[in-house]
Amino acid sequence: MKFSIDDVLTRGVQQVLPDKKALAELMAKRKIKLYQGFDPSAPSLHLGNFVGLMKLRQFQKLGHEVIFLVGDFTGMIGDPTDKLATRKKLTREQVLENAKAWYKQAGKVLDFEGKNPAKILFNSEWSDKITFKDLIEITSNVTVQQMIERDMFQERLKTNTPIYLHEFLYPIAQGYDCVMMDVDLEIGGNDQLFNMMMGRTLMKAIKNKEKYVLTTKLLVDKEGKKVGKTTGNALFLDGQPEDFYAGIMSFPDEVIYLSFELLTEIDLNGLEEKIKKSPMEEKKHLAFEIVKFLWGTSAATLAEQKFAKTFQQKAPEFDKSVKAGESLAVTITPFTSLASVSDAKRLLKQNAVEVNGQKVTVTSYTVKPGDEIKVGARTFLKAK
Numbered sequence: 001m002k003f004s005i006d007d008v009l010t011r012g013v014q015q016v017l018p019d020k021k022a023l024a025e026l027m028a029k030r031k032i033k034l035y036q037g038f039d040p041s042a043p044s045l046h047l048g049n050f051v052g053l054m055k056l057r058q059f060q061k062l063g064h065e066v067i068f069l070v071g072d073f074t075g076m077i078g079d080p081t082d083k084l085a086t087r088k089k090l091t092r093e094q095v096l097e098n099a100k101a102w103y104k105q106a107g108k109v110l111d112f113e114g115k116n117p118a119k120i121l122f123n124s125e126w127s128d129k130i131t132f133k134d135l136i137e138i139t140s141n142v143t144v145q146q147m148i149e150r151d152m153f154q155e156r157l158k159t160n161t162p163i164y165l166h167e168f169l170y171p172i173a174q175g176y177d178c179v180m181m182d183v184d185l186e187i188g189g190n191d192q193l194f195n196m197m198m199g200r201t202l203m204k205a206i207k208n209k210e211k212y213v214l215t216t217k218l219l220v221d222k223e224g225k226k227v228g229k230t231t232g233n234a235l236f237l238d239g240q241p242e243d244f245y246a247g248i249m250s251f252p253d254e255v256i257y258l259s260f261e262l263l264t265e266i267d268l269n270g271l272e273e274k275i276k277k278s279p280m281e282e283k284k285h286l287a288f289e290i291v292k293f294l295w296g297t298s299a300a301t302l303a304e305q306k307f308a309k310t311f312q313q314k315a316p317e318f319d320k321s322v323k324a325g326e327s328l329a330v331t332i333t334p335f336t337s338l339a340s341v342s343d344a345k346r347l348l349k350q351n352a353v354e355v356n357g358q359k360v361t362v363t364s365y366t367v368k369p370g371d372e373i374k375v376g377a378r379t380f381l382k383a384k
Contacts, residue, residue, distance in 0.1 A: 001265045008058045012051070012262040014190040014215040017197070023212045026184065027064070034059055034185035035067035037123070037177060039075040040098035043339075044236035045105045048189060048226065051216050051262045053109040055187050056118070060110060066118040068106055069177060070099050073127035077170045092124075105237040108294050126180040127173055139172055141205035142198070147171070150194055175199035179206050190215040219262055221252050227259075241295040245303035246311065246378040248287040253279045256286060264289050310380075318372045318382040328353065328373070329363040335379045352376050 003011070005027050009020055016023055026032060036052045038045070045053070053068075060066045075095040103112070103120060110118040130138070147153070147168045156163050175198035178186055186196050196213045203211040219227045235247045251259060256275050260266055266289060275282045284304070292300035322331050329344040332353060336343040344363075351359050354374040355367075367373070373381040 001267050003058050003061060003265075005062065008055075008062060009214070011058075011268075012055065012216050014217045016215075017200070017213045018210075023185065023214075026212075027062070031064050032059075032184040033065040033067070033182070034187060035069050035121075035178070035181060035183055036187040037069040037071045037074070037174060038102070039071040040095050040102065041075055043098045043101060044238045045102060046237070047219065047235045047263075050109070050237060051219060052187060052189065053106060054263060054265075055214070055216055057109050059187075060116060060118055063116055065116075066110065067181060067183070068102075068110060068118055068120045069181075070102065070120065070122045071174070071177075072096060072099060072122045073124040074170060074173050074177075075099075077166055077173060101238060108237060121181065123173075123177050123180075127176070130176075135169075138176060138202065138206075139169075141202055142172060146198075146201075171195045171198040172202075175202045178211055179203050182207070182209075183211065185212040185214060187214050187216065190218050217258065217262060219255060219258060222254050227251055227255050237294065241291045241299040242303040242306045243378050244294070245287045245291045245300070246307050248290060249283060249307060249311070250377065251283065251286075253283070256283055259286055259290075264293065310378075318380040320379070320381050321384050322367065322373070322381045324367050324369040324371065324383040326367055327363060328355065328360060328365040328367055331367045331383070332373065332375050332379075332381070335375050335381065347375065 005024050009016055009024055009027075034056070036056055038049055038052075056066050056068070072092070072095045075098075076092060106112075106118075106120075112118050112120070148157075153163055153167075155161075171194060174195045178199040179202050186199055188196050193213070193215055196215070200211045200213055203209050221227055235244055248259070253275075256279060257268075257272055260271060261268060264286070271282070287307075288300045288304055291303050320335070329341055329348060332347070333339060333341050333344045336347060347353055348361050348363050351361060352375070353360055355365065355371050357372075367383045369383055371383040373383065375381065
């Protein structure tokens with residue numbers, strides 16, 4: 001599907017500030033510079049990041065200058081958005097390690113070569129150089145009242161939960177990114193609106209320049225819970241095609257249309273009627289199109305076939321071999337979303353692991369030869 005300016009500013013978009021019409025007119029006059037920031041709090045880009053990448057891709061295909069910004073500085077602070085407790089700070093080493101594979105993952109969606117290549121920048125390039133004097137000058141453009149109005153801070157005040165000063169500095173640091181890159185537009189999920197508007201405030205104060213903000217819709221169910229993050233089944237761009245396919249097939253029917261809108265380039269005309277008529281078939285179509293986009297037609301076909309055999313015919317294949325003799329937590333670690341022992345223990349506590357058809361919560365269980373282990377809803381292991 002070929003996108004127009006109106007398509008790009010409408011499809012999957014929650015809002016454009018301060019004015020959608022003015023941004024459209026600017027895009028028609030000249031090439032604009034835009035970006036989205038990604039904090040490397042995990043080594044893999046997830047489904048929510050995929051939404052932003054697809055929107056960046058649309059702008060890139062229209063010929064605009066796209067920046068994929070790695071928040072290696074801001075990632076050390078930790079975004080307090082939607083957090084009712086202080087987020088654990090990360091070291092520079094942890095952040096850089098997490099970001100290592102992002103070029104390849106983001107390259108599934110964005111073009112980092114060609115005639116109009118997307119750029120990758122790291123915000124430590126400028127944030128590492130800010131002096132205490134600079135920080136005072138930057139923060140003089142923002143009031144405490146502006147910061148404290150955030151919902152999560154209000155909730156913490158009500159419960160007498162600490163709010164640390166570095167959490168106030170996160171939106172300042174993120175907002176300063178757009179000033180240093182001198183962009184025209186920032187993209188992000190609707191839950192990032194406060195942070196993006198802070199950048200708009202700083203851009204106006206420091207450069208007297210208009211910075212537009214585009215928020216994308218969030219992929220959430222009718223209860224407001226983010227889709228694709230169910231127990232043991234988070235979807236990552238460096239995962240396996242069959243896991244991604246099965247994960248999409250677990251989406252509730254009410255988000256099928258929204259998923260097409262956010263995660264594909266399929267024409268949406270007539271789609272709502274097709275979903276009403278046959279939601280299961282359209283969900284299969286959705287899963288196939290997304291996996292094909294990320295991994296190719298052959299991978300999508302194999303994923304579709306495996307799903308049909310494993311889930312529709314109720315005949316799971318315990319086709320991934322693991323070594324017997326280790327504890328259950330250690331054995332399943334490589335197959336968890338974060339590939340960590342702590343994540344494995346979390347899944348065990350949440351009754352998301354079965355051995356030979358029985359739920360197991362004991363982390364020290366020793367895996368025996370012949371054990372069939374199910375992790376989450378889609379990973380099937382055979383011990384040898």
